[in-house]
Amino acid sequence: MNHLFQGIRILYVILFLTLTQSLFAQKGILVEYQRSNNNKIMEAQDPILVYASDSQTTITSRKIMNGERKTPYEVLFIKRPTNSYYKLTNLDAQKQLATLDSTVINKQQFEITKERKKILGYTCYRAKTSINSNSIDVWYTTELNLKGGPSELGQNLGFVLEVVRNGNSAITASKIEQVKSFPSSVSLPSTLDLVDDLTYKDLLWKSRFIQIPIFNKQKISFSDNSKSDSILRFASGTVIVKKVKIPKITAGQDVFIQVTEQSKGDAYDRTGSVFIIPEDQGISFLDGMKNGMNTLPIYNNGNGKDYQGVIRTANYTPILELMRFFTPFGVSQFNYLKLKDKNWQDSVLYRQDIGELASAISDKDVYVGAFIGNYDKNGHEVSVEITIHPGSDNHKSLKKLLPIFNSTNVMEMGGQEYGTMFNKEKGLEVTFELKEEAKNVQLRYITTGHGGWGDGDEFVPKTNSIYLNDQLAFSYTPWRNDCGSYRLSNPASGNFANGLSSSDLSRSNWCPGTVTYPIYIDLGVLKAGKHTIRVQIPQGENEGTSFSSWNVSGVLLYD
Structure with a gap:
């Protein structure tokens, strides 16, 4: 009987660990960002929202989630661990446009510095890069044990809590929440009609x-x-x-x-x-x-x-x-x-x-x-x-x-x-x-x-x-x-x-x-x-x- 009870106990432990891991896989964080210029918060902005878990990062906005954003609008997805980067635009209520870039996340190059600062209580490190003659500072943390950020920049470094362009234009995390599950609207659709990146950019531009x-x-x-x-x-x-x-x-x-x-x-x-x-x-x-x-x-x-x-x-x-x-x-x-x-x-x-x-x-x-x-x-x-x-x-x-x-x-x-x-x-x-x-x-x-x-x-x-x-x-x-x-x-x-x-x-x-x-x-x-x-x-x-x-x-x- 002792062997039987011990076996049942082990079975419960295995089942508990499996359920716990499954639930943990669905858990993640929601980070809200605000834009500022010269340390002044921009008025009447639509805050960026980033949902992140072990398997996916979704970059959207408050108005999109509330159904207040007029089309066309764009939502970004990064699938883990491949770092496949999907861009999805809702041209109108019925029509979507999507493209996939499998290289943009992995090919980014940064100069990692020794500078650090606190953002929302998390220790962040500064990484530098340059894009189209703009100097970019990416401040990221490894303390959240997840990867993500308000754009494609720095997605492999850790979790980006601030991006500063040319020293005066910033996107900064203003709030971090633990979430038990994500809304279905932030999940990457299972089927997508993908076009190449140039076609995507052209059609998105013309839709505006x-x-x-x-x-x-x-x-x-x-x-x-x-x-x-x-x-x-x-x-x-x-x-x-x-x-x-x-x-x-x-x-x-x-x-x-x-x-x-x-x-x-x-x-x-x-x-x-x-x-x-x-x-x-x-x-x-x-x-x-x-x-x-x-x-x-x-x-x-x-x-x-x-x-x-x-x-x-x-x-x-x-x-x-x-x-x-x-x-x-x-x-x-x-x-x-x-x-x-x-x-x-x-x-x-x-x-x-x-x-x-x-x-x-x-x-x-x-x-x-x-x-x-x-x-x-x-x-x-x-x-x-x-x-x-x-x-x-x-x-x-x-x-x-x-x-x-x-x-x-x-x-x-x-x-x-x-x-x-x-x-x-x-x-x-x-x-x-x-x-x-x-x-x-x-x-x-x-x-x-x-x-x-x-x-x-x-x-x-x-x-x-x-x-x-x-x-x-x-x-x-x-x-x-x-x-x-x-x-x-x-x-x-x-x-x-x-x-x-x-x-x-x-x-x-x-x-x-x-x-x-x-x-x-x-x-x-x-x-x-x-x-x-x-x-x-x-x-x-x-x-x-x-x-x-x-x-x-x-x-x-x-x-």
Whole structure:
């Protein structure tokens, strides 16, 4: 009997130890972290939460656990002892995105120092590393007998209780709790559809903002052969127009326009513009495109020429320019023109913040157009998109705006006159009416000079003067002397005996392969009623059949 009782007792001991080990395997700790800058706790933050056991570390946040975090959000998992690193993003309530990196934890390298300090009563040691030119201090402890931390950094050292970047930005443990079991939501799902890391990063990045594709690899060339059901083409194919639905843009959101361009046959630098066609009045620019440019309101300044559709009138609004850009000399198509130590770009990317123009497109169906002036049957290929991003300042309100002039002759190949009205002192003058008082008024002004010979205004600095109600409001000389920076986008640019390339030469506010950005001229408060703005530029004289011109566009922004 004693042997029987002893055997039963041993069996109970084994069963107890097995159950104890099983329960211990499910136990772990929960560590909460706070972010700080320069020893000041950041306000309104979402604390990082780290659940850690012998078999797994999960990095999440308080709002995610409470169901308060908007998608997309990311949760990180480290499986032990292999240190397999899983990143899982909930794109929305139904869709997840995941990737696995089996090496990132194990390949980390640190310099272990002798420095130590106490964090929440635990002795921590300092380890140093550098990431992307940022100095990183990792403070870890071995007293918790577990591995983990608020990021992938230092997961093999012990338990990381603080990470400090560049000595002033810190993530520090603020609370440690023993937990008997973890919520099911912090367990790594048993089945995952994994993608490679680059695909994961790309899809995660794109999920954080709204993409509005407008044109995708559309040809802009001097040819009537290109056809499309959804895209309107004018001026022998040098202008493309499409109606696009833009979602509501809220205060504080950031709005960008992006253009990608390649040459498909044209070797020269050309003026390009992306614009919208306002339809707020009885006549629109689209009417002129369809019915002939001479059907639009005509501006005369006494020099004998008719300038179609360039200024605001009582029943017409000129086009609103989103971006002015310039093609380089033959990027992509002419990359076969080899030069030693010149690795040509395959395309040119133009990207610009247009948030100040958001009210013109927010929650509207708008006609968006793109123009590149050229006479080549193969011309250029462009892609255009607008992106809308969450912003950091929700107190900003959308600006009101009023397009008032645009002398860029986007219908150049459809009979629209060049902007040569500056050969008279009157220049370009427009009278407009405000229905109510406007505060914090700015003129968003884009200007570029053209005339491609030695004495043409493309190569001669000229002062632009802006008059408001006959008073000089602003004056400056637009000029770009950094054009040589973009040589690798200009394979077909001519090379001169003096060692320069044509694309190197300084120009009147533009370079081949760049965006010309607007300037913002403060006009203060404008009372309700009529006002007159005049643009005056000392345009150069003609030389034979060569002439100078200026493409200027202006829109009022105000509160």
